[in-house]
Amino acid sequence: MTKQTGHDLLSKRSRRPRPIGLRLLRYRLAALIAVLGPGFITANVDNDPGGILTYSQAGAKYGYALLWTLVPTTIALIVVQEMASRMAVATGKGLSDLIREEFGLRLTFFTMAVLSLADLGNIFAEFAGIASGMGIFGVSKYLAVPAGAALVWLVIVKGTYRPVERILVIGSLVYFAYPVSAFLAHPDWHTALIKTVVPEFRRDPAYITMIVGLIGTTITPWMQFYLQASVVEKGVTAREYPTARWDVIIGCIVTDVIAFFIVVACAATLHQSGHGEINDAAEAAQALKPFAGQFASALFALGLVNAGLLSAAILPLATAYNVCEGLGFESGVDRRFSEARIFYSLYTGLIVIGAGVVLIPHIPLLKLILLSQVANGVLIPFVLIYMLLLVNKPALMGAHKNGRWENVVAVSTSVIMIALTLLMVWNAVRP
Numbered sequence: 008m009t010k011q012t013g014h015d016l017l018s019k020r021s022r023r024p025r026p027i028g029l030r031l032l033r034y035r036l037a038a039l040i041a042v043l044g045p046g047f048i049t050a051n052v053d054n055d056p057g058g059i060l061t062y063s064q065a066g067a068k069y070g071y072a073l074l075w076t077l078v079p080t081t082i083a084l085i086v087v088q089e090m091a092s093r094m095a096v097a098t099g100k101g102l103s104d105l106i107r108e109e110f111g112l113r114l115t116f117f118t119m120a121v122l123s124l125a126d127l128g129n130i131f132a133e134f135a136g137i138a139s140g141m142g143i144f145g146v147s148k149y150l151a152v153p154a155g156a157a158l159v160w161l162v163i164v165k166g167t168y169r170p171v172e173r174i175l176v177i178g179s180l181v182y183f184a185y186p187v188s189a190f191l192a193h194p195d196w197h198t199a200l201i202k203t204v205v206p207e208f209r210r211d212p213a214y215i216t217m218i219v220g221l222i223g224t225t226i227t228p229w230m231q232f233y234l235q236a237s238v239v240e241k242g243v244t245a246r247e248y249p250t251a252r253w254d255v256i257i258g259c260i261v262t263d264v265i266a267f268f269i270v271v272a273c274a275a276t277l278h279q280s281g282h283g284e285i286n287d288a289a290e291a292a293q294a295l296k297p298f299a300g301q302f303a304s305a306l307f308a309l310g311l312v313n314a315g316l317l318s319a320a321i322l323p324l325a326t327a328y329n330v331c332e333g334l335g336f337e338s339g340v341d342r343r344f345s346e347a348r349i350f351y352s353l354y355t356g357l358i359v360i361g362a363g364v365v366l367i368p369h370i371p372l373l374k375l376i377l378l379s380q381v382a383n384g385v386l387i388p389f390v391l392i393y394m395l396l397l398v399n400k401p402a403l404m405g406a407h408k409n410g411r412w413e414n415v416v417a418v419s420t421s422v423i424m425i426a427l428t429l430l431m432v433w434n435a436v437r438p
Contacts, residue, residue, distance in 0.1 A: 044176060045237040046092060046255030048321070049230050050084070050262040051179035054269075055318035056136020057129060058224040059311055062266050063291035065217055066273030068284070071195070071202035074270055076218055078203065080225045081263040086416040087391065088255045090398050090409065091231045095238035096248045097407040102235045103332035105397050112334075118389070119333045125382045126229050126326040130361035133322055136315030138365055143292055143308040149366060156362040159320035163340060164351055171340055175320070181313040182265045184306040189268035191303035194275030203267070219427050223383035225263065226420070228390040233325035236332065240339050245407075272307070323357035388421040395421075 054062075065073045091102065098105060107115040137155040138148035162171060209215075234255075243251045273291055285291050292307035324340070331338035331350045338350040364370065395417055398409045409417075 044254065045234055045241060045243075046088060046251070047258035047261070048175045048179055049234040049237070050088065050255075050258030051182055051265070052175070052314075052317050052321045053225060053227060053230055054182060054262055054265050054314055055129065055133055055224075055322070056139070056311060056315050057132035058266070059136070059269060059314055060132075060285075060291075061217075061220045061224045062269040063273045063277075064285060065221055066270040066275075067277035067291065069214065069217065070274040070278040071199045071271070072207045072209075073217065073221060074199060074203040074267060075206040076221050077225075077263050077267055077270075080222055081259060083416055083420040084226050084263065085256055085259045086413050087226060087231065087394070087420065088234055088259055089252060090394055090413060090417065091235040092238050092243075092251060092255050093248070093407050094394070094398055094404070095235040096243055096245055096251070097404050099239060101239055101328060101332040102232045102394070102397075103329045105403070106393055107333050107335065109397060109400075109403075110393070115333045118393075119330050122228050122232075122329060122386065122390075123326050125386055126322055126329075127357070127360070128382060129227075129229065130319070130322045130326075130357055131364050133315050133319040134362045134365040136311050137319065140292070140308045140312035140315060143304070152362050152365050155316055155319060156358050159316060160355065160358055163320055163324060163354065164344065175317060178313055178317045182261075182310055184310040184313075185265050185272065186268040188303040188307045188310075189272040189275070191306075192272045192275040194271045199271050199274070215427060215430055219385075219424075222424060222427070223385070223387065225266065226387055227383040228386045229322060229325040229329070229383075231390055231394060232329045232332075233321060236325075236328040236338070240341060272303075319358070319361065323354050323361065326357055327351075327354040385424075388424045391417055391421045391424075 094100075094102065094105065100108075103115065103119065106118065134152050134155065138152050141151035142148060162174060238251070277285065277291065292304050292311060327350050328338055330336075330353060331347070336349045337347040339347060342350070344351045395409070395414065398404055399414070401408055
């Protein structure tokens with residue numbers, strides 16, 4: 008009888024079939040990783056420098072009072088993003104493409120022009136975030152901004168979709184620096200959690216404008232166009248969609264959890280010290296230092312630079328998708344420059360303009376950034392109306408058209424945004 012060695016026994020154990028539950032879990036995780044990208048990236052890039060500034064100002068000026076807005080906003084964001092993703096899978100076309108086909112070129116051109124102007128304001132904010140964040144580390148904006156612009160241009164123009172997506176997913180993970188900063192700030196967690204679930208309403212015009220800005224920076228028009236275009240380019244099929252849907256849901260939850268921690272960090276430090284007004288997100292990072300320490304301040308600044316780089320790559324890309332799809336030009340990161348000259352030329356032009364404006368001395372970037380966030384809030388109802396009309400067309404969507412729940416949330420979001428915008432304008436013009 009042959010004696011078995013320990014190595015033989017180990018080899019036999021390794022050849023035993025793994026439990027079905029473990030294999031199923033590994034299969035599902037592999038499937039999620041395979042489709043992880045468009046939803047996760049889009050939602051997280053939404054926490055751009057303009058968004059970080061808006062969240063920082065909300066925490067600095069109002070403390071924990073506006074945390075409640077994140078709960079309904081997260082629900083609305085999930086529903087809206089899921090609609091865009093589902094339309095991409097059902098039709099194989101981007102949102103601009105569908106708007107042109109269903110509503111005509113003239114209306115599409117007007118919509119693209121207005122959205123592109125709002126996007127341009129957002130692009131200014133992205134490069135301003137790079138300049139501000141790197142300034143904390145002692146790097147001049149005249150070096151940081153051109154270097155950042157060159158980096159994002161090279162990644163997008165010289166890369167293809169899959170590698171670019173992996174880089175953006177990894178970059179999105181850097182946002183978890185903000186929860187660490189919030190914990191180091193030692194906030195009043197009891198008050199923060201209460202304010203998250205108990206709404207606080209005020210008739211103060213500035214408070215209402217801040218709510219519009221918070222919603223506008225969380226549910227932005229460009230997100231819907233970029234998400235739908237990237238899902239189409241990735242080639243997600245109807246069979247893969249149930250898993251891709253989780254990509255959207257996870258991304259939306261993560262982005263608003265990050266927003267929660269940004270508000271909390273600034274509420275626990277800036278608001279508590281009476282420092283209610285800040286000029287940019289970098290000032291929020293610097294103001295954290297006396298209260299939460301240099302490490303928390305550096306993490307906040309690192310998150311700002313990362314947000315600027317990610318969104319400086321994505322915002323011009325989203326705008327290029329919008330315009331090219333809407334006007335019928337070739338578009339896509341997987342195409343070569345020679346195959347999509349207008350797409351890449353527009354992308355390059357937006358980066359050059361966005362970076363160039365930030366380098367102009369004494370330009371009022373704060374006003375441009377905040378105005379772009381409010382403009383997002385004003386424009387989102389119009390984008391949602393387009394989406395609702397499209398996603399409810401049986402001839403277009405078939406079995407994938409909207410259900411009652413999706414329509415209720417999307418319509419409610421549009422009505423609320425229109426009401427808040429009208430209230431904001433009324434407060435601005437009344438004597």
